[in-house]
Every structure is written in C-alpha cells, then in structure tokens.
Amino acid sequence: VSLSKTLNPLIYKLVDKCIGSRIHIVMKTDKEIVGTLLGFDDFVNMVLEDVTEFEITPEGRRITKLDQILLNGNNITMVCKYCACLVSLYSRYRLTGVS
C-alpha cells in the first residue's frame, strides 16, 4: 500500500522492490551513481550505501564513497537495477576491477 501522495503507486512499488538491491542511477548530467538502495521518499531523494560515483571527464573518473549518502532527487533521470549495462559503463570510463 503506497503512502506516497506524489508518486503513482505502481511506480512507488517498483522502486520499493529495489530496496536492498544495488541500483544504478543516471543523472541529468554526465554522472552516474551505483549503490545499495536503503530508502527513498516522495520526491525520489534516495539514501544509498556503499556508493560508487562515475563522472565523465577526458580521463574518466571514479570516486568510491562508503557509508551512506543522501542523493538529491532533483537531478535523477533514470533508475535501473545494477546489471549488464555496467560492463559498458566500466569500459567507457576505462576502469578495471570495480565491484
């Protein structure tokens, strides 16, 4: 049962199912976040754990943050489950050995 006033219940349920899993968040800008979803709110601000942040720069850059972050939902464009697409993400950023 959705408690959300702003989010459609079906969409709320879909994101809710991801709680506890690793997800991949694509921002409006050239930044992507991979982390374990702990929770979210009506505005899809998200609390994530064990986070890796990817940013496109000419060299390719990766920042790994542990513990928890609160991700501002303002700039989130897409949310999907951690999956095979990340293989292309790593090659795009020329990274190796990322969990």
Place this chain on the structure above:
Amino acid sequence: KRYSKDKEKKKKESIFDLSKYIDKPIRVKFQGGREASGVLKGFDPLLNLVLDGTIEYMRDPDDQLKLTEDTRQLGLVVCRGTSVVLICPQDGMEAIPNPFIQQQDG
C-alpha cells in the same frame, strides 16, 4: 470572499493521454541531452515513466549535441518525470540533415 470559492482545487488534467502508448516502443529525451527508447510499461500524471528493454543513445564526447551509433542496454528503467522533455513514438521520428547550415557558394 469569492476568493475561497475560486481557490477550489482543480484536478490535474493531462493534456495528453499516454495510455495509447502502453506496450509500444517510444523515444524519450531528457533535460541534459540524454536520449533513450524503450517499451512503455507505465506512467503517472507527473510523467514518471517505466520503460522496458531500454536503450540509451550516447552522445559524442567531443560534441555533446551529436548522437553517435553508441548505445547501451539498461533493461527495466524508471524515468523521472521531472527530467523528461519529449516523448514520441519510436517510429514517429527520423534524423534529417541539418536544415540550418548555410551552403557555401562553390
């Protein structure tokens, strides 16, 4: 005194019904220049979308306005309505040569 009557809540009416696109492939453009396409599985009045079999079209790293052949598979995706700027049927668009480029006199 009329103020309270005029302030009666209006239900948010959509100017466009996305239900006719359910289970059809659509193309979505986002703020920031990202583009993706996928089969529309669900939506809400705020334009949050659920797309299945999503493909993201990547832009040229040197020229952020140019699309490349490069794509990546994202699978089942929730797209945030706050970031959607355009939705169209996948077969409803085609790339054309730039109509704004001035032809140089030979």
